[in-house]
Amino acid sequence: MDKNIYFEALGGGQRVGASSYYLRFCEHNILLDAGTGKEKNTEFYPDYYALQTSPFVQSMNQIDQIFISHAHTDHVGYLLELMKQTQNAKVFMTPITKILSEFQLYDRSITERKLTDESAMLAARSLLDKIIAVNFTQTVNFGSYQATFFPAGHIPGAMMILFESDNKKILYTGDYSLNNTALTSGCSVPDGLDIDTMIMCGLHAKHPEHVSDSNALYENAENVLLQTAVFRQYIMCCVPQLSKGIEFLKALNESNKDGIPIYLDWSILNIVRKIESMSVPILNRYNKLIGDHTPIEPHIYLTLNQKTNNNKYRLYHQQKINFSLHDDFSDMRKFIKKINPRQAVIVHCGKERSGELNSSIEQEMLLEPDCRTQFIFAEEKQLYKL
Numbered sequence: 414m415d416k417n418i419y420f421e422a423l424g425g426g427q428r429v430g431a432s433s434y435y436l437r438f439c440e441h442n443i444l445l446d447a448g449t450g451k452e453k454n455t456e457f458y459p460d461y462y463a464l465q466t467s468p469f470v471q472s473m474n475q476i477d478q479i480f481i482s483h484a485h486t487d488h489v490g491y492l493l494e495l496m497k498q499t500q501n502a503k504v505f506m507t508p509i510t511k512i513l514s515e516f517q518l519y520d521r522s523i524t525e526r527k528l529t530d531e532s533a534m535l536a537a538r539s540l541l542d543k544i545i546a547v548n549f550t551q552t553v554n555f556g557s558y559q560a561t562f563f564p565a566g567h568i569p570g571a572m573m574i575l576f577e578s579d580n581k582k583i584l585y586t587g588d589y590s591l592n593n594t595a596l597t598s599g600c601s602v603p604d605g606l607d608i609d610t611m612i613m614c615g616l617h618a619k620h621p622e623h624v625s626d627s628n629a630l631y632e633n634a635e636n637v638l639l640q641t642a643v644f645r646q647y648i649m650c651c652v653p654q655l656s657k658g659i660e661f662l663k664a665l666n667e668s669n670k671d672g673i674p675i676y677l678d679w680s681i682l683n684i685v686r687k688i689e690s691m692s693v694p695i696l697n698r699y700n701k702l703i704g705d706h707t708p709i710e711p712h713i714y715l716t717l718n719q720k721t722n723n724n725k726y727r728l729y730h731q732q733k734i735n736f737s738l739h740d741d742f743s744d745m746r747k748f749i750k751k752i753n754p755r756q757a758v759i760v761h762c763g764k765e766r767s768g769e770l771n772s773s774i775e776q777e778m779l780l781e782p783d784c785r786t787q788f789i790f791a792e793e794k795q796l797y798k799l
């Protein structure tokens with residue numbers, strides 16, 4: 414058996430968006446994530462043609478397994494397209510990721526008229542039904558290697574994946590957080606794993622000055638509640654991303670001491686109900702479904718769909734809500750120190766910012782006396798032998 418391990422970023426290398434990574438491990442052709450990206454309103458996708466020039470994959474039918482770390486579109490948005498090309502691949506994700514992905518790739522695609530005719534809907538449905546749900550700490554055996562899944566924090570359902578053969582251990586982090594968020598606890602991987610290679614989503618690996626504002630979510634929520642309670646305003650909160658909408662609702666509900674009514678539309682309520690069915694409690698008695706008419710009492714209206722030009726919404730103060738669910742530079746250092754892998758392959762990496770010190774996590778880790786990690790900042794469409 415060829416014991417060599419190979420890696421190639423097909424998207425989401427030294428930039429964010431369209432994450433998809435090829436891993437050749439124990440002669441299996443594995444893909445990690447299948448996302449889309451957006452730049453100036455143009456969508457972009459992983460480049461699977463690049464993979465077909467490698468010695469291992471002549472046809473996408475040779476892909477054996479696909480693992481989806483979590484349900485953000487930059488990690489799952491391209492999955493259905495990919496599944497059409499990879500007839501023999503088995504697809505794995507957690508049950509919550511499956512629910513959130515179905516919502517993004519099916520329900521929302523219908524609302525946004527990306528899926529219009531019946532046959533396209535049926536085809537999408539049957540692909541989604543093929544996805545295999547796996548649970549945290551479960552191990553699946555693939556013959557020459559096995560995979561175990563751990564909570565990654567970040568958003569509900571997000572998983573890290575540990576790949577193990579007789580003598581090698583690889584950890585794919587996906588997006589992760591060390592700290593608790595409104596809906597998830599921080600990541601949880603066992604100590605002392607002795608990882609050879611960690612494939613790591615390192616959004617802030619080149620941003621030494623970046624400190625995450627972990628209070629931003631609750632500060633946003635408290636501000637909006639205050640505006641409604643004190644100034645008797647009607648506030649419409651537009652949240653850019655599904656999971657952020659759910660997190661923001663949770664934060665509002667936790668901070669809502671005055672019982673301000675919080676209205677939702679179906680863009681959020683549908684998926685919140687599904688997540689609640691996976692025993693993640695979110696709703697309370699102040700949450701109501703918005704009807705055809707604007708309620709008379711001052712209230713908050715939470716939606717994913719921005720409604721700017723509609724006269725019906727003229728009474729509202731519109732507020733865009735944004736906050737980061739990612740770890741910052743110092744959390745990244747802590748996590749690398751904890752895992753202390755022999756090698757870290759950094760992907761999903763934001764560009765250097767002008768004005769910040771010209772340094773990366775690699776220089777930072779050199780200062781750590783016990784760190785044994787060698788870094789690769791993986792460029793897209795380059796095959797690396799690990």
Ligand SMILES: [Zn+2]
Pocket residue numbers: 483485567588
């Ligand atoms: Zn994410």
